[in-house]
Amino acid sequence: GAVVSQHPSRVICKSGTSVKIECRSLDFQATTMFWYRQFPKQSLMLMATSNEGSKATYEQGVEKDKFLINHASLTLSTLTVTSAHPEDSSFYICSGQGTYEQYFGPGTRLTVT
Amino acid sequence: DQQVKQNSPSLSVQEGRISILNCDYTNSMFDYFLWYKKYPAEGPTFLISISSIKDKNEDGRFTVFLNKSAKHLSLHIVPSQPGDSAVYFCAAIIQGAQKLVFGQGTRLTINP
Numbered sequence: 001g002a003v004v005s006q007h008p009s010r011v012i013c014k015s016g017t018s019v020k021i022e023c024r025s026l027d028f029q030a031t032t033m034f035w036y037r038q039f040p041k042q043s044l045m046l047m048a049t050s051n052e053g054s055k056a057t058y059e060q061g062v063e064k065d066k067f068l069i070n071h072a073s074l075t076l077s078t079l080t081v082t083s084a085h086p087e088d089s090s091f092y093i094c095s096g097q098g099t100y101e102q103y104f105g106p107g108t109r110l111t112v113t
Numbered sequence: 114d115q116q117v118k119q120n121s122p123s124l125s126v127q128e129g130r131i132s133i134l135n136c137d138y139t140n141s142m143f144d145y146f147l148w149y150k151k152y153p154a155e156g157p158t159f160l161i162s163i164s165s166i167k168d169k170n171e172d173g174r175f176t177v178f179l180n181k182s183a184k185h186l187s188l189h190i191v192p193s194q195p196g197d198s199a200v201y202f203c204a205a206i207i208q209g210a211q212k213l214v215f216g217q218g219t220r221l222t223i224n225p
Contacts, residue, residue, distance in 0.1 A: 004156070032211055041122075043217040044157070044202065093156045101147060102213055104156035 002028045004096050006105035013084055013112055020080045021108045023094030028103075029074035030096030035067070038091045038107075050077045084112045116140045117205050119216035127224050132190040134219050136203035139184065143205035147213070148177060148188045151200045160201075161188070193223045 003026040013019050023033055031052050036044040048058045048069050056069035066088075068080040081088055089112045095102035118137045126132045136146075144165040149157035163170040163177045163186070170177050176189045190197055200220050204213040 006156075034212075044215045046212060049211055091154070095156070097211060101159045101162065103159065104149075106156045107154065109154065 002026075002096065002098060002103040004030075004094065004103050004105040006094055006108050008108060009106060010109045011111070013110070015085055015112055016083055018080055018082045019084055019110060020078055021092055021094075021110075023077045023079070023096075023105050025075045025096040025103070028096065028098070030077075031074060032097040033071055033077040034095045034097070034102060035069060035077075035079050036093045036095070038093060044093065047079075081110065084110070086112045088112050115217075116143075117203060117214045117216040119201075119203060119219045121219050122217070123220040123222070125222045125224060126193050128195060129192045132188075132193045132197065132221055132223070134188040134190075134201050134203075134221065136186045136188075136216050137184060138186075138205050140205070140207075140214075141184065142207050143214075144208050145206045146177070146179060146186050147204045147206070148175075149202045149204060149215075150197075151202060151218070157202060190221075193221075195223050195225060197221060198223045 005024045007022045033050045035047045047062045048056045050056045050069045050071040052071045058064045071077040093107040095104040116139050147162040148160040150160050151157040161172050161175045161177050163179050179186045200218045202218045203216045
């Protein structure tokens with residue numbers, strides 16, 4: 001299957017700072033990438049759909065000014081959590097769109113202290 | 114509004130026996146269904162999928178069954194192995210749309 005990487009895998013930051021998470025499709029071009037969030041023992045929650053070269057589409061309830069998404073190339077999308085707070089602590093996962101399947105990255109564990 | 118539901122949060126099966134994971138959906142527009150497997154602190158990995166024009170798809174130890182009239186699908190794993198212990202998510206999509214809709218997941222534990 002196709003490979004998607006995420007960096008960093010774990011990050012701890014202080015409240016009020018910003019954190020950038022990178023998502024790369026390594027062996028395919030992903031016109032569309034998705035960003036998910038997973039709380040413990042809960043399902044994957046879609047945050048936004050990122051299309052290369054255009055603005056991201058955010059799901060209802062997700063603050064676009066807080067979760068900045070940039071999809072500057074066919075292989076890279078970034079999620080920046082701005083002015084992070086402890087409630088933003090979560091597991092963030094990206095995916096790249098295949099024909100029907102989505103190929104997921106390994107996830108990034110964000111802890112805001 | 115949970116369009117894709119996995120009503121069993123957990124399932125425990127003995128090694129070598131069959132594991133059956135169930136998934137129900139409410140949106141009749143869904144026409145493609147997928148199963149993903151997820152280990153802790155990792156991203157989901159694609160397992161198997163099925164189009165709504167079929168009622169069964171098999172890949173090695175994994176078989177997915179689709180009952181459109183009941184809006185129900187199931188994943189059968191046989192024989193179950195310890196490495197199958199993970200959380201399994203079913204997902205649905207309307208072909209042409211982009212968004213996968215995930216169920217809540219079922220934690221499968223295979224006991225030796």
